[in-house]
Amino acid sequence: MSDTKQLATDASDRDPEVGLRAVRSLRGLIERLEELQVDNARQQNWSWQEIAGCLGVSRQAVHKKYAGSRNPLRRGK
Amino acid sequence: MFERFSDGARQAVAYAQENARRLGHGYIGTEHLLLGLLDQPQALAGRLLAEHGLAKADAERTVLALAGDGEEELDAEALTSIGIDLTAVRDRVEATFGAGALDRSARRRGRRADKPVTGHIPFTRRAKKSLELALRAAERLHHPYIGDGHLLLGLLDEGGGLAFRVIDGADIDVTRLRAELDAQIPKDVPA
Numbered sequence: 315m316s317d318t319k320q321l322a323t324d325a326s327d328r329d330p331e332v333g334l335r336a337v338r339s340l341r342g343l344i345e346r347l348e349e350l351q352v353d354n355a356r357q358q359n360w361s362w363q364e365i366a367g368c369l370g371v372s373r374q375a376v377h378k379k380y381a382g383s384r385n386p387l388r389r390g391k
Numbered sequence: 392m393f394e395r396f397s398d399g400a401r402q403a404v405a406y407a408q409e410n411a412r413r414l415g416h417g418y419i420g421t422e423h424l425l426l427g428l429l430d431q432p433q434a435l436a437g438r439l440l441a442e443h444g445l446a447k448a449d450a451e452r453t454v455l456a457l458a459g460d461g462e463e464e465l466d467a468e469a470l471t472s473i474g475i476d477l478t479a480v481r482d483r484v485e486a487t488f489g490a491g492a493l494d495r496s497a498r499r500r501g502r503r504a505d506k507p508v509t510g511h512i513p514f515t516r517r518a519k520k521s522l523e524l525a526l527r528a529a530e531r532l533h534h535p536y537i538g539d540g541h542l543l544l545g546l547l548d549e550g551g552g553l554a555f556r557v558i559d560g561a562d563i564d565v566t567r568l569r570a571e572l573d574a575q576i577p578k579d580v581p582a
Contacts, residue, residue, distance in 0.1 A: 335469035342465050346493055364494065364547065 352380050392526055392537070396489040397580045399434045400525075403427040411512050414455070420515045421552030422454045424522075428539055428546075436543040439571055443563045448490035452559045455494045521549040532576065540576035544569065 348369070355365045362381065366373040396404070404419075407427035411419045428436040429447040456465075467477040484493045514522070525545030529537045546554045548564060558565065 332469065332472050335466055336473045336475075339466040339469045340473070340475065343470065343475075343477070346465075347484070350488060350492060354488070371521075 349380075354377070356380075392522065393528070395529070395535070395537045395540040397536050399431065400537050400542055402431060403434075403436075403539050403542055406430040408512050414451075414524050418513050418515050418520050420432075421517050421521050421546055421549060421554035422457075422557060424518055424542060425546060425554035425557060426450060426454065428543055431539065433575075434539045435572075435575060436539040439568060439575070440543070440563075443568055444505060445551075445558065445561045447457075447565060448563065450478075452494050453560055454553060455491070457553055457556060460496060462540050476557075517549060517552040521545040521552065521554070524548040532573065534576065538576060538578045539578065540572050544572050546571075565579075 352365055355368075362377045363373045366376040369376060393401070404427060407419050407423040410430070411417075411423040411428040414423075416423070421435065426447060429432070429440060429445070431437040431569055432441050465477060470477045481493050485491070522542070522545060523543040523545075525537055528544035528548065529535075529541045532541075534541070546552070547558070547569060549555065558568075
C-alpha cells in the first residue's frame, strides 16, 4: 500500500464505508471457508448432524444450504 | 489462419478450451489462452512467463477472482483495516487444501455442474482479436508460422482483456517480456 493510501486509511477509520466494506469482505471470506470446511468434513464422511454441531447450527440449516439436489456435496444421509 | 499454427500453438488453444470448460465458462477468453500457455511450461511462452514469476495457480486464482462466476472478489484492503491479512489466511488455507482452494468452492463447482459445458466453446471477440494480433506479430517478425510465442505477443498487444490484466497485475515487465519474445521466438517451426 502506498503512503498516501495508508494515510487515507488511517484518517478514515471511523468512516462507515471502510468498516462496512470490511464486514462485507469478512462475510465473503467466511462463506468460502465454510464451504471448504463442510466439503472437507463430507469427504471424511462426517454426517450433516456432526457438521451442524460443530458449526453451532441446526442439521436442517446445513443440509438445506449444502445438500441441494444437484450439489456434489450431497451423498445421502 | 489455424493451418499456420505450430503444434505448440494448437496445444495452447486446446488447453485454453479445456481450461474454459473446467472452470465452467461457456466461452474461451484471452484469460483461457493465457492459462493454456501456462499449461506448457516447457514451451517458450510458458517458460518466459514462469521466469517472470507467473505461475499457473496464481494466474488462475486471479482469473477466478476477476471473472469467476459472478462471485465477488474479497477486498484485501478492507480486511486489513480490521487486522485480517488475507494473504496469510490464503496461504494457510492453500497449505492445507491446495492451490486456489480459497477461490474455488464445492458450491461453485456444483453450480457449474448445473450447466455443463459440452461441445465446441466459442472464442470471445477479444480472444479472436488476440489471435489476429498473433498472426500480425508473426508477419512483423517474418516468421512463416504462428507459435506459442506469437500467441503471447498477441495477448500482450491486445492489451485490454483479462489475460493482460493478469500479467499486469503480476507486475511483469511487459516491455522486457516483449523484447525477449522478439529475440527468442524461433525463425521457423523446430524440426
